[in-house]
Amino acid sequence: MDLRKLTFLKYLQIFKRQVYMDHNATTEVSNQVRKKINNTLKSSYGNPSSVYALARKSTEVIDKARKQVAKAINSDPQEIYFTSCATESNNSILKSVSKCFFPTKKKIISTPIEHSSVISTLDFLKTQGIKVEFCPVDHYGRILLKNLESLIDEETFLICCMAANNEIGTIQDIKKITDIAKKYGVLVMSDCVQAIGKIPIDVHDWGLDYASFSAHKLYGPKGCGVTFIKQGSQFVPFIHGGHQENGMRAGTESIHNIAGFGEACKDINKLLKYSGKIEHLKCELVERIKRIKPDCIINSADSGSLPNTISITFPNINNTGLLAMLDFHGIAVSSGSACSSTQDNPSHVLKAIGLTDQSARETIRFSLGHSNSINDIKYTVKIIKKFIENGTNGIDMITPSQLNETYLNDKQLYIVDVRPGIMRKAVKSLPNSHEVSFMSLEKYIHHFPKDKQILVVCQRGHLSFIAAYYLKSKGFSRVCSLNSGVCGWMRQRNDLYQRFGGQNINVLQPVGKIERN
Numbered sequence: 441m442d443l444r445k446l447t448f449l450k451y452l453q454i455f456k457r458q459v460y461m462d463h464n465a466t467t468e469v470s471n472q473v474r475k476k477i478n479n480t481l482k483s484s485y486g487n488p489s490s491v492y493a494l495a496r497k498s499t500e501v502i503d504k505a506r507k508q509v510a511k512a513i514n515s516d517p518q519e520i521y522f523t524s525c526a527t528e529s530n531n532s533i534l535k536s537v538s539k540c541f542f543p544t545k546k547k548i549i550s551t552p553i554e555h556s557s558v559i560s561t562l563d564f565l566k567t568q569g570i571k572v573e574f575c576p577v578d579h580y581g582r583i584l585l586k587n588l589e590s591l592i593d594e595e596t597f598l599i600c601c602m603a604a605n606n607e608i609g610t611i612q613d614i615k616k617i618t619d620i621a622k623k624y625g626v627l628v629m630s631d632c633v634q635a636i637g638k639i640p641i642d643v644h645d646w647g648l649d650y651a652s653f654s655a656h657k658l659y660g661p662k663g664c665g666v667t668f669i670k671q672g673s674q675f676v677p678f679i680h681g682g683h684q685e686n687g688m689r690a691g692t693e694s695i696h697n698i699a700g701f702g703e704a705c706k707d708i709n710k711l712l713k714y715s716g717k718i719e720h721l722k723c724e725l726v727e728r729i730k731r732i733k734p735d736c737i738i739n740s741a742d743s744g745s746l747p748n749t750i751s752i753t754f755p756n757i758n759n760t761g762l763l764a765m766l767d768f769h770g771i772a773v774s775s776g777s778a779c780s781s782t783q784d785n786p787s788h789v790l791k792a793i794g795l796t797d798q799s800a801r802e803t804i805r806f807s808l809g810h811s812n813s814i815n816d817i818k819y820t821v822k823i824i825k826k827f828i829e830n831g832t833n834g835i836d837m838i839t840p841s842q843l844n845e846t847y848l849n850d851k852q853l854y855i856v857d858v859r860p861g862i863m864r865k866a867v868k869s870l871p872n873s874h875e876v877s878f879m880s881l882e883k884y885i886h887h888f889p890k891d892k893q894i895l896v897v898c899q900r901g902h903l904s905f906i907a908a909y910y911l912k913s914k915g916f917s918r919v920c921s922l923n924s925g926v927c928g929w930m931r932q933r934n935d936l937y938q939r940f941g942g943q944n945i946n947v948l949q950p951v952g953k954i955e956r957n
């Protein structure tokens with residue numbers, strides 16, 4: 441196939457094979473759940489707060505789902521409160537329990553590897569007078585129990601520790617944590633979002649007072665979470681309004697999503713059984729990667745980590761290029777948490793387990809799920825191998841620190857900015873850059889000089905790499921991509937960003953003649 445004859449979209453479509461290995465970010469909705477949601481939307485649209493038969497039907501749907509979720513985590517249905525997502529559940533537990541205890545007691549102990557929905561809420565609570573202390577973790581992210589016990593004092597009212605980590609998969613020994621907490625009369629909450637459906641959960645046996653869950657991590661819908669509150673535990677409503685959820689969480693219920701969450705939990709044992717197969721695939725992936733990159737570092741523990749999750753550091757390989765290459769070939773993986781993927785900072789989880797900034801930027805998380813097969817593993821490893829051997833295949837990667845004043849003013853440099861308008865508003869463009877549309881790149885190509893160096897930039901260095909690849913195939917011999925994108929430049933060369941950002945921008949017009957093939 442002659443790549444030079446292809447339009448940009450066609451070029452992207454050659455690599456149509458899709459491999460999804462980012463199940464910790466979210467999962468696809470299973471057929472069974474989708475059917476349940478559709479049926480609920482069709483037949484149970486009554487507002488459960490109304491009094492007639494149609495409304496009662498909706499109440500029945502919610503009650504059934506409540507029982508299904510309760511069974512999956514071995515709680516009582518009355519201890520289950522539906523929310524809009526686990527972020528809401530984490531916010532509400534932390535803020536509500538703090539309200540119950542403050543100012544008599546002031547301290548929450550947590551871990552440095554919690555999800556951003558916990559870390560950011562704790563940051564907010566600090567501004568309200570709550571004292572937050574983080575218990576150290578070992579190099580696999582396991583909480584150091586001795587340190588935990590020594591941190592507890594008479595001011596402590598809550599320990600907040602996730603059951604399983606989203607980036608490295610570490611499973612915490614929650615039972616041991618609650619045993620320690622109970623000795624001192626301290627309550628325990630656990631973010632169980634990544635644990636449900638992957639490892640067995642028994643909130644009562646674990647001794648938890650509060651826990652959070654999310655439907656979209658176990659093949660359920662997005663927009664539905666659960667707060668578990670042990671019967672009799674203190675809690676003040678976080679969202680005020682109607683009497684829904686027994687007065688604990690106001691707002692008309694998202695009946696179809698709740699039904700979907702229940703349906704996803706119905707087959708929890710099947711999900712758990714399937715974990716063995718997923719773990720086997722994960723081991724295959726690790727073994728094959730070790731063969732092509734013997735110096736790779738595995739950040740997830742062999743035992744005591746989620747069966748589907750593996751975090752791997754590839755020394756001397758910046759993950760931006762590798763992620764872009766994988767994306768280019770239809771493989772979806774990530775460098776860390778989905779919630780922080782638009783930020784440019786190295787992962788706080790990887791830093792907490794001792795990785796340097798550089799190692800964190802050389803790390804990729806693979807999180808497997810039901811859609812994966814051994815062929816996906818082979819294909820992914822093949823692409824990684826190609827990247828290790830050929831690097832960026834003739835595409836130079838420019839680092840933000842290389843983009844100094846001289847470089848930016850070089851008349852031999854032609855900057856192409858492929859970001860959508862909304863991102864250009866958020867972060868100013870490089871000076872002298874030329875704005876084009878990524879999705880119809882071929883319509884702009886006639887503007888680009890063949891005798892200059894083309895620097896393609898985007899927000900974080902992902903799209904620009906793909907676009908640079910395309911330009912190379914179109915005969916542009918000196919193409920480079922800005923690693924970490926405009927965000928990286930803003931961060932690392934803020935002096936230049938402040939002085940020159942957004943200056944002399946050229947908005948290119950698409951050229952009428954479009955190549956057809």
Ligand code: PLP
Nearest residue numbers: 525526527555606631633634654
């Ligand atoms: N906690 C953990 C560990 C997560 O991985 C996530 C989502 O990635 C959340 C909380 C937030 O869940 P939600 O998307 O339902 O707000």
